Amino acid sequence: LLADDQRDRIDVVLVSPRNPLNIGAAARAMANFGFTRLSVVDPYEPHWREAKSAIGAEDLLQNARRTQTLKDAVADCTLVLGTGTLAHRKPEQPVIPLPLLAPFIREKEKSARVALVFGPEKRGLTREDLALCHLLVEIPTHPRQPSMNLGQAVAVCLYQLSTRSTSITQGLGGPGPDSGTRDRAESPDPPATSRDLDLLVQVIEKTMAAVNYSASIMRNANHHDLHLIVRRLALTHRDVPRILGLFRRILWQFEHRAGSR
């Protein structure tokens, strides 16, 4: 059971939802389970804030944040969770089954800001969307019919997060941001935000290009992998300026030397 103040640090993020009724249904489920922070990324229909399905969640929908990109929506978050089924793809991130998500979030530091990201109705989250996620949350649907309705998927996830689950203390038993050697409980240093990580990727890529690290034909693939990698590292807020500093130094050195040649 997440306390109210823990629910307040969870953002529900809907990426490119097509049907406003689904946005309203997601808002209704949020109200049902006590969540308040909704972000809508690049919605298809301009009048989504008037969705009739947001029963009891009209204010929530009015106050929802609208962003143009997923990157903007999760910029302030320190843990970004993509949702979906694994029926048709091999995941590139660590996967956590939905029933284990609440104890996992509860163990995070109080300063953690969590985004729970849902893809559009037909296709779910793209590979590019997922590259912005630290973890994949798997909703355990039946292999014969894995694809859920958006509003129902939101309801199921928030139900699971808000409900009492018997304590699972043995941990996840798999790879994840916290499975490294660093013990977060001992560290007063909060995790890096998505904005930090995006900046880091940008500077690293600039460095890679400057040093001709990869053929231009490989750049898209590297870009994608780089997003995944920086999220797997469980960087803290304080790590980022250090690493940025290093790469900026490399860049400066390289440009300086190139100029002096």
Added chain:
Amino acid sequence: LLADDQRDRIDVVLVSPRNPLNIGAAARAMANFGFTRLSVVDPYEPHWREAKSAIGAEDLLQNARRTQTLKDAVADCTLVLGTGTLAHRKPEQPVIPLPLLAPFIREKEKSARVALVFGPEKRGLTREDLALCHLLVEIPTHPRQPSMNLGQAVAVCLYQLSTRSTSITQGLGGPGPDSGTRDRAESPDPPATSRDLDLLVQVIEKTMAAVNYSASIMRNANHHDLHLIVRRLALTHRDVPRILGLFRRILWQFEHRAGSR
């Protein structure tokens, strides 16, 4: 985690649903979580079987059973579970929180047939509907906005039933059909069906009327309580003819004596 054969003994029953899109959404959630048996009681809209929202569940919707009354829909069931929130009423039945439902059903005998009953969109299950239920399943929604969308409520319940839950072996700690002294594990006698119990109520009421047990003004209240009581008794299949026999004997005696007076 309910095995597939356990899911096959669970009927999803929708009482007087108004919006066919919600019926389709319920069917879709059933397909998502591997359930197949849908009953629709007295639907508002005649063309509900064509609901567009039943993505991946078109066959399930075509094969759904339609009945005129809830009583007919649950006639063959041995455990009838009403769903809802407890925000606006004091329950007359034992209540089980949704997170405990899967272990509870798993502990039932293999012969148990379970109905999971959902009320109509606006008002939920009526007091009369609930009188046909052995137990109430509480979906733990927020007190400020307890009322869920029908399709979302079905999704949340079936998710909880189909998902792994850590074992809860200490039992329910509250009253319920199995909390009496009879140990079901030792009994090869299956529980009574709803049809049995309805017949029993009918014969008992006839007896009550015949013996002028209650003023006619009290009959509706007694009818309601009687439904609740026979469901609380955890009668077995073999109990019913015995009790029926007794009441029929009383009736016969009374009519015989009345005639001979």
